[in-house]
Amino acid sequence: MSVADDSTDDHGHHLPAVEDWPKGFGEASWWPFITAIGAAGFYIGAALYVLGRGESALVGPMVGPGVFIASTFAFLAGLYGWVYHAFVAAYWSNDGGGSTALRWGMIGFLGSEIATFGAGFAYYFFIRAGTQWSTAASAIPDGFLGSLVVVNTAILVVSSFTLHFAHVALRKGNRSRFLALLVSTLVLGVVFIGGQVYEYYEFIAHEGFTLSGGLFESAFFGLTGLHGLHVTMGAVLIGIIMVRGLRGQYSADRHTSVSTVSMYWHFVDIVWIFLVVVLYAGSVA
Structure with a gap:
């Protein structure tokens, strides 16, 4: 059919x-x-x-x-x-497992995403090297917000591991472990999004760190906001495959959607590591 x-x-x-x-x-x-x-x-x-x-x-x-x-x-x-x-x-x-078209489609999509984030990073490095940088190097608040970034980063990294081992469990035929780790991944992703929203609230409401504050602020909110949008889309995709998994779909030889969504989630994880190094740690350099 x-x-x-x-x-x-x-x-x-x-x-x-x-x-x-x-x-x-x-x-x-x-x-x-x-x-x-x-x-x-x-x-x-x-x-x-x-x-x-x-x-x-x-x-x-x-x-x-x-x-x-x-x-x-x-x-x-x-x-x-x-x-x-x-x-x-x-x-x-019921998601056939032999299709490579979707995997190559995801690879092509991730290639375009690399170009998108690459343009954002190029903009950041351009303004970072310019003469308008002024006091932006001390714009990221220290203390509590710094701890929040560390915790949020750990959450996203752990979620990448839980999704990986969920995929491994599925390929070994362990559906209960697959579903448990998949739910854990979704929960961690939602917590990460909530942490980023709370960070924005602290920046804007209590630190006066806003989108219109300067060149660094515009780059910061542009890049982290774009990444947050991608994490949100990834959480939606994980939610879809979770519902499908709970309905009895997927098996050791039928897991194309799980594979492609896993590729996407690992990508947003890697991008976040770059953002932390460049924007958070790099802002005090």
Whole structure:
């Protein structure tokens, strides 16, 4: 049974873009393009916000925020359609384990993510070496917030291990251990997101460390916020495979989605290590 066959008749689920379009390329989806347009709109909105400030503003002060909000809706809509197409639809076909297309697709996606974060780091190093750096080197508060960063980093690293061993347990046929470690991974991921939100609250409410505070602040919130968005998306994907696992799916030879989500989660873990070294530890260098 094809994906198109079981997407509507048997389960009542609408699967977008199941037609053979463009012709000759098999099943294709336009949801990644919607997601990319929304993501690009974040940067456009931020640029328009900067251009709308000051006495010689080139655009109205609400143009940038308006574009950013519209881009948020486009990004979330595209992400919903993309996740549904790539993962939820496969729920009904019980996720074959021999497909390498999804793994290579994830590798290609992670390659684009490396380029995205690489551009962010390049921006940071550019302003770090510039003459406008001023007092940004002492902008990261010490003490309690420093301890929070250490704890949050440990949580994310541990979550990467729990997901890895969950995958190992599944491939060995130990479903109970797989599900227990998968739930642990999701809980750790949610705790990490909560820790980052609390850190933002402390920075903004008590330390006066805000997005508009200067060059370093904009780079800090831009990079850590982008990473937080990726962790949130990873937590959603882990939640999806957890529900599928609880419904009895996956086995030692049927675990493609688990493998690809694991690749993604390890990636965001590695990026966070770079962020801690460059932004937190590097800010006092």
